[in-house]
Amino acid sequence: MSADLYERVKRDPRFAELAKKRARLAWSLSAVILVIYFAFILLIAFAPSVLAKPIAAGSVITVGIPVGVMIIVMAFVLTGVYVHQANTRFDALNQKIKDSLL
Amino acid sequence: MKQTVFFLLIALFTPTLWAAEVITGNEAGASLNISAVVMFLLFVGATLGVTYWAAQRTHSAADYYSAGGGITGFQNGLAIAGDYMSAASFLGISGLVFMSGYDGLIYSIGFLIGWPLILFLIAVIWVVIPLLM
Numbered sequence: 001m002s003a004d005l006y007e008r009v010k011r012d013p014r015f016a017e018l019a020k021k022r023a024r025l026a027w028s029l030s031a032v033i034l035v036i037y038f039a040f041i042l043l044i045a046f047a048p049s050v051l052a053k054p055i056a057a058g059s060v061i062t063v064g065i066p067v068g069v070m071i072i073v074m075a076f077v078l079t080g081v082y083v084h085q086a087n088t089r090f091d092a093l094n095q096k097i098k099d100s101l102l
Numbered sequence: 103m104k105q106t107v108f109f110l111l112i113a114l115f116t117p118t119l120w121a122a123e124v125i126t127g128n129e130a131g132a133s134l135n136i137s138a139v140v141m142f143l144l145f146v147g148a149t150l151g152v153t154y155w156a157a158q159r160t161h162s163a164a165d166y167y168s169a170g171g172g173i174t175g176f177q178n179g180l181a182i183a184g185d186y187m188s189a190a191s192f193l194g195i196s197g198l199v200f201m202s203g204y205d206g207l208i209y210s211i212g213f214l215i216g217w218p219l220i221l222f223l224i225a226v227i228w229v230v231i232p233l234l235m
Contacts, residue, residue, distance in 0.1 A: 026222040033222075037215045044208070068207065072214045079218045082225065 018093045
């Protein structure tokens with residue numbers, strides 16, 4: 001790719017749109033996962049008794065285990081959301097920019 | 103490709119079997135745990151075998167550094183996932199659970215949260231870098 005082509009891609013309004021949309025989605029998903037994670041960590045730090053309760057009377061499994069598993073599942077789900085958006089919306093926009101400039 | 107998946111599966115499960123053997127084995131300390139030694143040698147042998155097989159197929163610098171550019175996204179994902187999981191689960195989690203019981207499992211949440219976060223942040227940087235040039 002030549003420097004000239006870089007300039008043309010940078011000036012393309014659709015490239016600015018792609019960059020903006022992608023950044024917005026990525027920042028929001030980062031915020032979601034950070035809020036979930038730090039809520040969990042702060043709960044452990046300040047109210048450990050909440051998570052230390054047994055899941056049922058006489059059970060050795062505490063509430064913390066299913067909550068932890070749910071957080072791990074959330075990590076997979078949010079990755080799936082991003083990959084789906086990238087495969088459908090972003091790649092299509094990317095291809096359009098490439099097709100018109102190359 | 104099938105061979106690669108096969109060896110990846112071996113590499114994935116062998117240390118698990120080996121670790122389970124050490125935990126359930128009755129011989130404590132002094133006596134020689136034959137099955138553990140055999141599994142260890144098998145694992146190292148399989149790794150060397152894969153390396154030799156891969157080296158046979160390497161003919162140029164491009165092959166050496168980037169596998170000739172022929173690695174698909176899925177294969178790359180498998181490699182990253184394997185690397186990440188083996189370090190975290192076989193070193194980190196087993197060590198933490200040994201030290202502090204099941205509370206150590208919190209580590210698995212920490213690194214799993216870190217992964218999508220890296221993905222998202224790279225997605226942001228990927229579009230910011232060309233704008234800065």
